[in-house]
Amino acid sequence: MSNLFSLIQNENMKIYRRFGTWVMIGLLVLASVVGAVITKTTYREPADWKAEIASEISGAKEQLKEKNIQKTYKEHLQQQVKINEYRLEHNIKPLQSNTFWGYLVNSADIISLVTLFTIIVAAGSVASEFSWGTIKMLLIRPASRAKILLSKYIAALLFAVCMLGLLFLVSAVASAILFGIETIREPYLAYQNGTVVEKNMVIYVLQAYALNCADLVMMATFAFMISAVFRNQSLAIGLATFSLFIGPQITFFLAMKFDWAKYLLFANTNLTQYIDGMPMVKGMTMPFSMMMLFLYFILFNAIAWFTFQKRDIAA
Amino acid sequence: MNPLLQLKHVRKEIGRKTIIHDLSLEVFAGEVFGLLGPNGAGKTTTIRMIVGLMGITSGEVLINGISIARDFEKAIQHVGAIVENPEMYKFLTGYQNLIHYARMTTGVTEERIDEVVQLVGLEHRIHDKVKTYSLGMRQRLGLAQALLHRPSLLILDEPTNGLDPAGIREIRDYLRKLAREEGLAIIVSSHLLTEMEMMCDRFAIIQHGKLVTIESVQELSKQIEKVLFTVEPVEKALQLIQTRYPHINITHTDQGIEIPLDYKEIPNLTAALVDGQINIYGIQVLAKSLEERFLEMTGGNEIV
Numbered sequence: 001m002s003n004l005f006s007l008i009q010n011e012n013m014k015i016y017r018r019f020g021t022w023v024m025i026g027l028l029v030l031a032s033v034v035g036a037v038i039t040k041t042t043y044r045e046p047a048d049w050k051a052e053i054a055s056e057i058s059g060a061k062e063q064l065k066e067k068n069i070q071k072t073y074k075e076h077l078q079q080q081v082k083i084n085e086y087r088l089e090h091n092i093k094p095l096q097s098n099t100f101w102g103y104l105v106n107s108a109d110i111i112s113l114v115t116l117f118t119i120i121v122a123a124g125s126v127a128s129e130f131s132w133g134t135i136k137m138l139l140i141r142p143a144s145r146a147k148i149l150l151s152k153y154i155a156a157l158l159f160a161v162c163m164l165g166l167l168f169l170v171s172a173v174a175s176a177i178l179f180g181i182e183t184i185r186e187p188y189l190a191y192q193n194g195t196v197v198e199k200n201m202v203i204y205v206l207q208a209y210a211l212n213c214a215d216l217v218m219m220a221t222f223a224f225m226i227s228a229v230f231r232n233q234s235l236a237i238g239l240a241t242f243s244l245f246i247g248p249q250i251t252f253f254l255a256m257k258f259d260w261a262k263y264l265l266f267a268n269t270n271l272t273q274y275i276d277g278m279p280m281v282k283g284m285t286m287p288f289s290m291m292m293l294f295l296y297f298i299l300f301n302a303i304a305w306f307t308f309q310k311r312d313i314a315a
Numbered sequence: 316m317n318p319l320l321q322l323k324h325v326r327k328e329i330g331r332k333t334i335i336h337d338l339s340l341e342v343f344a345g346e347v348f349g350l351l352g353p354n355g356a357g358k359t360t361t362i363r364m365i366v367g368l369m370g371i372t373s374g375e376v377l378i379n380g381i382s383i384a385r386d387f388e389k390a391i392q393h394v395g396a397i398v399e400n401p402e403m404y405k406f407l408t409g410y411q412n413l414i415h416y417a418r419m420t421t422g423v424t425e426e427r428i429d430e431v432v433q434l435v436g437l438e439h440r441i442h443d444k445v446k447t448y449s450l451g452m453r454q455r456l457g458l459a460q461a462l463l464h465r466p467s468l469l470i471l472d473e474p475t476n477g478l479d480p481a482g483i484r485e486i487r488d489y490l491r492k493l494a495r496e497e498g499l500a501i502i503v504s505s506h507l508l509t510e511m512e513m514m515c516d517r518f519a520i521i522q523h524g525k526l527v528t529i530e531s532v533q534e535l536s537k538q539i540e541k542v543l544f545t546v547e548p549v550e551k552a553l554q555l556i557q558t559r560y561p562h563i564n565i566t567h568t569d570q571g572i573e574i575p576l577d578y579k580e581i582p583n584l585t586a587a588l589v590d591g592q593i594n595i596y597g598i599q600v601l602a603k604s605l606e607e608r609f610l611e612m613t614g615g616n617e618i619v
């Protein structure tokens with residue numbers, strides 16, 4: 001009987017022995033480095049950050065005076081005011097893009113590229129075996145179809161993890177070289193139990209990365225499901241990327257009119273909405289979104305598993 | 316002896332179409348068994364069901380007595396197969412392909428991989444990418460992946476496809492050796508009768524998804540059709556034979572007189588001819604060719 005570890009090893013071999021994979025890896029490195037260079041050449045620091053923070057505080061206070069303000073947004077504004085006041089008091093400059101940590105936080109935006117590449121890998125992992133005709137060699141071994149599917153799914157997620165690690169590493173190195181590491185002790189200001197506390201900035205960076213991963217995991221799983229059901233890589237890539245870019249817009253419009261929009265996948269993938277205090281539909285919370293994501297995750301995997309398990313291999 | 320492979324009343328429906336009707340057969344260790352039928356007869360579909368790529372609508376496939384449908388992993392363990400073309404990962408080398416399949420079973424060592432590579436004669440090109448291989452080399456690599464884990468049942472779907480006559484002969488000799496010396500049960504499919512004749516001990520003829528008959532190559536070639544008597548004078552002999560066997564259809568050709576006759580009757584007729592003062596120059600048994608028998612069995616259908 002094949003063990004799962006060997007099967008994953010096989011899938012990794014099929015991912016990393018392909019030229020296309022290395023093109024994707026190259027593009028990711030390039031994006032990270034180019035992003036740092038562009039930031040270096042174009043970013044202008046504010047002349048007087050204290051004045052800007054002061055005007056932000058007064059702006060927030062104006063807003064807080066309004067009557068029909070959403071409760072979560074109100075709390076968010078109050079926290080911002082507290083944190084900004086703390087800044088002025090302790091002379092802590094807000095995080096600038098042209099610093100070590102600043103660029104690293106911004107590099108989390110490049111995760112959408114990792115998402116796209118993971119979609120491509122996940123979409124290919126089942127569908128390619130069909131288009132190459134190798135599926136009939138693969139499925140006549142002492143390994144259950146469920147195990148083979150699982151190994152492919154794990155390999156796709158491992159690819160995502162490697163790409164994220166690479167992005168972080170390259171961004172950190174590029175950032176250190178271009179912006180220096182003098183500001184590495186800069187603290188991250190968090191609001192906890194009614195007070196502002198100073199924390200290590202690395203926590204903030206990891207949080208930025210983690211929040212962006214909900215999209216990544218969900219779309220990779222979605223692409224994987226389409227790939228297993230329709231056995232067509234282009235279709236899986238197309239549907240997943242289309243959903244990735246258009247899904248949030250459509251959900252946004254639906255959310256303005258209908259309450260049930262909160263049950264849609266894309267109402268829940270953007271977890272930063274809770275950090276900003278502006279959930280898409282009133283009353284949505286982080287645990288609610290986590291729950292919905294989990295349900296979709298189970299659903300996608302169940303569909304993939306069920307169809308792959310049952311169907312005749314006639315390719 | 317227990318059969319290594321048993322098909323019991325196997326049926327396959329796809330949609331509303333029945334592709335395989337009630338197919339039953341048994342294959343034993345040490346024999347090369349053929350599946351013969353024209354394109355679209357259902358050979359590949361049958362093989363797909365045997366190796367678990369397709370579900371079985373009704374009936375049962377047993378490998379070593381284990382049901383492929385109920386206990387797939389255990390049943391497939393001792394099977395090596397190529398279904399249709401030997402498709403490999405083209406962006407990997409031949410060796411990497413073999414590593415890939417070796418990892419999926421237990422007990423395949425590096426020495427075994429080297430041994431199989433030698434066996435199929437790919438040692439000079441095994442570290443090249445498969446996309447640079449010719450069809451014949453891919454067939455060899457396909458055979459290597461099928462043999463890697465020392466299967467007791469080897470299934471090859473149209474293995475001679477794209478091979479030249481020398482390659483076909485090589486495969487034939489090799490399969491026979493595997494069956495005789497290592498006791499494998501081997502199934503090969505083909506749409507060519509001559510190949511079946513060359514490679515197999517027994518073969519099943521399949522047409523439109525139905526089993527027409529199972530034949531043994533040896534017995535088939537033994538069946539007598541006619542006896543040719545070269546005699547003089549012909550007219551007198553014809554008369555004599557006709558009176559002796561009034562209901563038999565006798566033909567007179569350039570070579571002599573052809574009589575559909577039972578084996579045992581040959582000495583009797585010879586004696587009668589000698590008694591009748593007829594000179595006998597030759598007696599020749601004309602075995603019915605496999606081709607003729609085959610056309611008879613399939614109702615003169617389109618198999619080459």
Ligand SMILES: Nc1ncnc2c1ncn2[C@@H]1O[C@H](COP(=O)(O)OP(=O)(O)O)[C@@H](O)[C@H]1O
Pocket residue numbers: 314329334352353354355356357358359360361
């Ligand atoms: N997936 C499928 N759906 C519908 N019909 C099929 C499918 N696969 C094969 N068939 C039909 O089943 C018959 C047998 O096909 P196949 O087993 O490939 O024949 P062979 O291998 O003997 O040439 C053909 O008529 C073919 O059209």
Ligand SMILES: [Mg+2]
Pocket residue numbers: 358359360399472
């Ligand atoms: Mg076929």
